[in-house]
Amino acid sequence: xxxxxxxxxxxxxxxxxxxxxxxxxxxxxxxxxxxxxxxxxxxxxxxxxxxxxxxxxxxxxxxxxxxxxxxxxxxxxxxxxxxxxxxxxxxxxxxxxxxxxxxxxxxxxxxxxxxxxxxxxxxxxxxxxxxxxxxxxxxxxxxxxxxxxxxxxxxxxxxxxxxxxxxxxxxxxxxxxxxxxxxxxxxxxxxxxxxxxxxxxxxxxxxxxxxxxxxxxxxxxxxxxxxxxxxxxxxxxxxxxxxxxxxxxxxxxxxxxxxxxxxxxxxxxxxxxxxxxxxxxxxxxxxxxxxxxxxxxxxxxxxxxxxxxxxxxxxxxxxxxxxxxxxxxxxxxxxxxxxxxxxxxxxxxxxxxxxxxxxxxxxxxxxxxxxxxxxxxxxxxxxxxxxxxxxxxxxxxxxxxxxxxxxxxxxxxxxxxxxxxxxxxxxxxx
Amino acid sequence: xxxxxxxxxxxxxxxxxxxxxxxxxxxxxxxxxxxxxxxxxxxxxxxxxxxxxxxxxxxxxxxxxxxxxxxxxxxxxxxxxxxxxxxxxxxxxxxxxxxxxxxxxxxxxxxxxxxxxxxxxxxxxxxxxxxxxxxxxxxxxxxxxxxxxxxxxxxxxxxxxxxxxxxxxxxxxxxxxxxxxxxxxxxxxxxxxxxxxxxxxxxxxxxxxxxxxxxxxxxxxxxxxxxxxxxxxxxxxxxxxxxxxxxxxxxxxxxxxxxxxxxxxxxxxxxxxxxxxxxxxxxxxxxxxxxxxxxxxxxxxxxxxxxxxxxxxxxxxxxxxxxxxxxxxxxxxxxxxxxxxxxxxxxxxxxxxxxxxxxxxxxxxxxxxxxxxxxxxxxxxxxxxxxxxxxxxxxxxxxxxxxxxxxxxxxxxxxxxxxxxxxxxxxxxx
Numbered sequence: 098x099x100x101x102x103x104x105x106x107x108x109x110x111x112x113x114x115x116x117x118x119x120x121x122x123x124x125x126x127x128x129x130x131x132x133x134x135x136x137x138x139x140x141x142x143x144x145x146x147x148x149x150x151x152x153x154x155x156x157x158x159x160x161x162x163x164x165x166x167x168x169x170x171x172x173x174x175x176x177x178x179x180x181x182x183x184x185x186x187x188x189x190x191x192x193x194x195x196x197x198x199x200x201x202x203x204x205x206x207x208x209x210x211x212x213x214x215x216x217x218x219x220x221x222x223x224x225x226x227x228x229x230x231x232x233x234x235x236x237x238x239x240x241x242x243x244x245x246x247x248x249x250x251x252x253x254x255x256x257x258x259x260x261x262x263x264x265x266x267x268x269x270x271x272x273x274x275x276x277x278x279x280x281x282x283x284x285x286x287x288x289x290x291x292x293x294x295x296x297x298x299x300x301x302x303x304x305x306x307x308x309x310x311x312x313x314x315x316x317x318x319x320x321x322x323x324x325x326x327x328x329x330x331x332x333x334x335x336x337x338x339x340x341x342x343x344x345x346x347x348x349x350x351x352x353x354x355x356x357x358x359x360x361x362x363x364x365x366x367x368x369x370x371x372x373x374x375x376x377x378x379x380x381x382x383x384x385x386x387x388x389x390x391x392x393x394x395x396x397x398x399x400x401x402x403x404x405x406x407x408x409x410x411x412x413x414x415x416x417x418x419x420x421x422x423x424x425x426x427x428x429x430x431x432x433x434x435x436x437x438x439x440x441x442x443x444x445x446x447x448x449x450x451x452x453x454x455x456x457x458x459x460x461x462x463x464x465x466x467x468x469x470x471x472x473x474x475x476x477x478x479x480x481x482x483x484x485x486x487x488x489x490x491x492x493x494x495x496x497x498x499x500x501x502x503x504x505x506x507x508x509x510x511x512x513x514x515x516x517x518x519x520x521x522x523x524x525x526x527x
Numbered sequence: 528x529x530x531x532x533x534x535x536x537x538x539x540x541x542x543x544x545x546x547x548x549x550x551x552x553x554x555x556x557x558x559x560x561x562x563x564x565x566x567x568x569x570x571x572x573x574x575x576x577x578x579x580x581x582x583x584x585x586x587x588x589x590x591x592x593x594x595x596x597x598x599x600x601x602x603x604x605x606x607x608x609x610x611x612x613x614x615x616x617x618x619x620x621x622x623x624x625x626x627x628x629x630x631x632x633x634x635x636x637x638x639x640x641x642x643x644x645x646x647x648x649x650x651x652x653x654x655x656x657x658x659x660x661x662x663x664x665x666x667x668x669x670x671x672x673x674x675x676x677x678x679x680x681x682x683x684x685x686x687x688x689x690x691x692x693x694x695x696x697x698x699x700x701x702x703x704x705x706x707x708x709x710x711x712x713x714x715x716x717x718x719x720x721x722x723x724x725x726x727x728x729x730x731x732x733x734x735x736x737x738x739x740x741x742x743x744x745x746x747x748x749x750x751x752x753x754x755x756x757x758x759x760x761x762x763x764x765x766x767x768x769x770x771x772x773x774x775x776x777x778x779x780x781x782x783x784x785x786x787x788x789x790x791x792x793x794x795x796x797x798x799x800x801x802x803x804x805x806x807x808x809x810x811x812x813x814x815x816x817x818x819x820x821x822x823x824x825x826x827x828x829x830x831x832x833x834x835x836x837x838x839x840x841x842x843x844x845x846x847x848x849x850x851x852x853x854x855x856x857x858x859x860x861x862x863x864x865x866x867x868x869x870x871x872x873x874x875x876x877x878x879x880x881x882x883x884x885x886x887x888x889x890x891x892x893x894x895x896x897x898x899x900x901x902x903x904x905x906x907x908x909x910x911x912x913x914x915x916x917x918x919x920x921x922x923x924x925x926x927x928x929x930x931x932x933x934x935x936x937x938x939x940x941x942x943x944x945x946x947x948x949x950x951x952x953x954x955x956x957x
Contacts, residue, residue: 155627250783
């Protein structure tokens with residue numbers, strides 16, 4: 098009898114993080130880190146787990162969008178799905194009625210991503226490999242087959258992608274070895290939330306240095322004097338050499354970003370992240386020209402590969418920030434990694450939230466082993482929140498992510514956490 | 528006692544249009560035209576009606592997103608809301624948790640638009656004016672106050688917008704008079720659906736000429752030979768002079784669009800609509816250069832004013848196609864009209880679907896009376912479907928939209944239609 102997908106379950110899970118201002122920034126003063134959680138079940142009892150990260154209200158809308166995909170998924174033979182995850186991804190993203198809700202953006206794109214990622218989790222568990230290793234052991238042809246090139250071909254053809262991947266093929270085994278031995282560089286945003294007082298900022302900045310992180314990041318954009326004071330405190334805490342990045346979380350217009358960054362320039366920020374609307378390709382290009390040598394970074398809210406294509410074509414950014422749950426899943430993120438490699442721009446994933454570190458590390462590590470082949474100028478964001486809820490929490494030691502060894506994509510939460518933080522009727526909320 | 532908003536009701540309404548292939552195109556072969564319908568109710572018994580247009584599956588997700596906005600709306604004093612619809616719009620679009628679901632795109636942006644538009648309907652009914660007239664009688668300062676300039680200032684400052692509006696102020700009364708007497712030009716897509724056979728295409732094309740429309744539009748992008756044959760049939764039917772536009776509904780990549788339009792060039796299409804991803808600003812700029820003198824048009828899936836700003840900054844399009852229910856409502860569309868006026872690009876609204884003609888005509892007429900002051904090169908799309916479900920259906924005579932005289936924004940449906948087509952339990956679906 099054919100094994101098939103029998104259920105797409107989704108749950109609304111929320112953590113009351115706003116009570117302590119963890120995650121507070123100029124655009125998101127009171128986030129309640131949340132997950133629209135997904136379990137894909139098969140007729141032989143296997144499960145694939147995944148989630149979409151949101152910041153509270155609206156997590157129910159995300160759950161509804163995931164539920165809307167169930168009729169496209171339930172009943173499919175598992176071998177067909179896992180044997181061609183490119184086709185599966187295109188099937189979900191291309192549904193001619195659901196597509197109208199995006200297209201390829203917002204709630205419906207994230208829902209697609211969640212289901213695609215759950216299928217990847219299923220496959221990785223079946224092959225008993227962590228996602229990064231599963232991806233890094235695919236042939237260049239298989240990897241190219243995962244990507245929808247329809248809107249990307251003018252910047253990257255399938256043949257160019259194949260060339261890139263073949264060039265990186267030789268060193269794969271050696272880099273996988275290095276990765277297992279040394280891990281992957283991390284930076285931390287833990288000290289820099291806008292809602293933390295100066296004492297906490299200084300203390301956590303010092304801890305970040307002691308913990309071996311390669312960079313810290315501060316939230317900015319609320320008040321100029323506060324930003325200057327906080328940059329001074331952080332610089333004193335970390336010493337003269339450690340890079341400090343800043344993150345405005347989209348609060349500025351283009352000219353305002355340029356002006357404000359002029360004020361912060363004496364502190365030499367390593368990058369400015371999300372200076373303006375994530376959709377503004379031309380705006381980022383202008384900002385990048387104006388704020389050099391500070392780098393310009395964006396992408397955590399980049400809706401789809403078409404946006405990243407343009408950011409790269411326009412020379413608008415120095416740092417590509419992928420997110421594990423914003424775009425249409427692993428497949429879209431592979432497209433973005435290939436585009437970034439073609440244009441020679443480093444990828445420094447966005448993480449934090451809930452489960453984002455656990456998931457996105459796999460993509461960065463795959464990039465290192467099989468796509469860009471490099472770690473220089475690359476770091477994964479790290480925030481030390483909410484990892485205890487995960488069955489396979491990230492392990493960060495000496496400022497580096499350890500390569501995961503457990504099978505899967507990393508999103509699986511403990512049953513107890515799913516129950517405790519179920520919204521609105523779990524004990525944490527009741 | 529203060530009058531306040533007491534309810535935000537939303538309903539899932541779907542029409543089984545796919546049974547007759549009405550609305551069929553290369554990207555949307557089987558649409559079921561649908562509305563996530565909204566009623567805003569006040570404590571003194573007034574109502575504002577609005578809707579989001581979708582094409583079937585997923586209309587329930589849109590309904591869920593509208594419902595998520597209820598806590599931000601219910602309980603507000605009506606005078607506060609209607610007295611500052613700029614602040615109301617920013618309140619909804621700016622909710623720091625819900626914003627994460629976009630930002631400013633997809634399901635959550637359309638939900639915001641639906642609620643903002645329902646508030647405009649409430650106000651227009653209270654003032655006993657059709658929306659176009661209400662807007663066209665606002666002062667330039669009031670109009671500018673409706674727009675969120677945060678991400679637009681680098682292309683259009685509030686002062687520039689004021690200048691534009693003041694320059695158009697003098698001729699308002701005369702143009703309103705002309706509009707009431709002569710209406711506003713329309714073109715029709717009725718003949719051109721991809722699912723219609725050649726005989727129906729020819730017959731409806733001839734009817735379009737007889738009805739006085741200024742242009743017809745054909746869906747293309749399925750098959751080149753079919754496109755060429757259908758263009759030939761349509762040209763023979765309408766005679767040598769009537770413009771024929773074509774619409775690819777996003778099925779092409781950038782180079783494919785250029786190549787395919789090269790094949791269709793002998794038929795001299797008036798414009799190519801949605802040649803590729805609606806997000807691809809740089810792609811449209813390349814296509815526009817390559818397909819001249821055929822014009823390049825897009826916008827019905829343009830997620831927000833930032834996208835339109837860039838299309839205009841990059842000189843990527845010849846025709847701006849606003850949609851009544853895609854962006855964050857009347858306020859976002861005013862922003863887009865102002866941007867288009869600044870860059871001197873004509874606005875030809877997307878319509879059809881269900882209720883889109885009824886709603887978007889108000890924006891085009893406001894543009895004519897108070898913003899661009901012009902009708903040349905401008906037309907509103909018209910499709911003769913589903914108007915019978917509306918309390919104030921559009922009136923198109925001699926190929927021109929008559930200026931609406933009934934108060935409101937035009938979205939109100941008959942109770943009988945709301946009941947008959949309620950999904951999934953209305954009689955039409957049961």
